[in-house]
Amino acid sequence: MEDAATYLARVPEIDLAPLVSEAKDATLRAKARLDCDWYAENLRCFAAMRGGGPGSDAMQAGEAGIEFLPAWVCGKEGVLDFAKAPREPGEERWLITMAHQPQAFGPLAEKVFALLAKTGVRQLYYAFDEASGAMPCFPAIAPYLDVLIHDESPLADAARAKLRAGCRTIHRSWVANRVPFAEAFNPAPEEKILFLGSQLGLTPHRRRQLDFLQQRFGDKLVASHNHAVAVTARGALNRYKVGFCPEGRMFATPAMSRTHTDRPFWSGCLGMVPVSEDSSAGGRLEDLAREGLIVRYAHGDLAALGDACEQGLAMPNEARRKIYEHFNRCESVGTVVADAITAAGC
Numbered sequence: 001m002e003d004a005a006t007y008l009a010r011v012p013e014i015d016l017a018p019l020v021s022e023a024k025d026a027t028l029r030a031k032a033r034l035d036c037d038w039y040a041e042n043l044r045c046f047a048a049m050r051g052g053g054p055g056s057d058a059m060q061a062g063e064a065g066i067e068f069l070p071a072w073v074c075g076k077e078g079v080l081d082f083a084k085a086p087r088e089p090g091e092e093r094w095l096i097t098m099a100h101q102p103q104a105f106g107p108l109a110e111k112v113f114a115l116l117a118k119t120g121v122r123q124l125y126y127a128f129d130e131a132s133g134a135m136p137c138f139p140a141i142a143p144y145l146d147v148l149i150h151d152e153s154p155l156a157d158a159a160r161a162k163l164r165a166g167c168r169t170i171h172r173s174w175v176a177n178r179v180p181f182a183e184a185f186n187p188a189p190e191e192k193i194l195f196l197g198s199q200l201g202l203t204p205h206r207r208r209q210l211d212f213l214q215q216r217f218g219d220k221l222v223a224s225h226n227h228a229v230a231v232t233a234r235g236a237l238n239r240y241k242v243g244f245c246p247e248g249r250m251f252a253t254p255a256m257s258r259t260h261t262d263r264p265f266w267s268g269c270l271g272m273v274p275v276s277e278d279s280s281a282g283g284r285l286e287d288l289a290r291e292g293l294i295v296r297y298a299h300g301d302l303a304a305l306g307d308a309c310e311q312g313l314a315m316p317n318e319a320r321r322k323i324y325e326h327f328n329r330c331e332s333v334g335t336v337v338a339d340a341i342t343a344a345g346c
Helices: 004-013 026-047 076-084 101-118 138-144 204-220 231-239 263-269 284-290 302-313 317-330 333-345
Strands: 094-098 122-126 147-150 168-171 190-196 221-224 240-245 273-277 295-297
Touching: 004 026, 026 094, 026 231, 026 333, 076 101, 094 101, 101 122, 101 138, 122 138, 122 333, 147 333, 168 333, 190 204, 190 302, 204 221, 204 302, 231 240, 240 263, 240 302, 263 273, 263 317, 273 302, 273 317, 284 295, 295 302
Parallel strands: 094 122, 122 147, 147 168, 190 221, 190 240, 240 273, 273 295
Antiparallel strands: none
């Protein structure tokens, strides 16, 4: 167990090779680095949380909210140290786990979560995906959760039955792991479209999109053929006006068909105009489109894609600033978690 600032400072130097199944595989090592940095950026957001969150009702009303003490990080080996560490008077301690992290405890997951609850540690689990049906240990940890943030899909019946009556359940999957307002609004970005690809690489569908956009927009298109945008490099992307985020790599699953990936969300935090395919199952991206906070086009419709990009390029600063303000205030992982903890503590 160590304080968040110390851990974040050493993350770039962590040797991930021993943690990769094929240490000589450069592609796997690169993915491991992206994964490690992605989780570290979540921690950075949690360590920067403030009372109620920047977009919360309490903060809008001018109330002080709650005070977040300095954050710690612990692996599975340090979780008991976290539970036993001395507390200040009036301190409420929370453990935040994400994605499939609880599964790291394997068959001990239930005992660990039960012990944490017994020692007064409250627990927030941000699943991001369909963990209630896909993570084996979910039924074991469910009775000890105080807050569950799950994707928009309905919870698996057997898992839902395990949640205690007081668990606060929120259906909200992908958001941006950006510290709110970390990058200033760029009032004069380059009139260009950044194509943010994914692990699917240059599939025939991708190739058609790229060929069409290159023919229509020429050097106004800047293409990234995969999803490997380093976390530390994302901030500089606010020099572009439009962020084109095609469908997620698991577009066919119920979860991803609603919210895709986190790319439209951190693009919005940077002040880019997010352009994204319509979700086959509706969901939060559809709501954002209705509010004018992202630009949508029909899956496979190249003409509609071109028009959407044109709309993004033509968007005035007033509309772009609205996007920037909304995503930083409401669509950041730290804000969502801070609001959930604040509400659960009331």
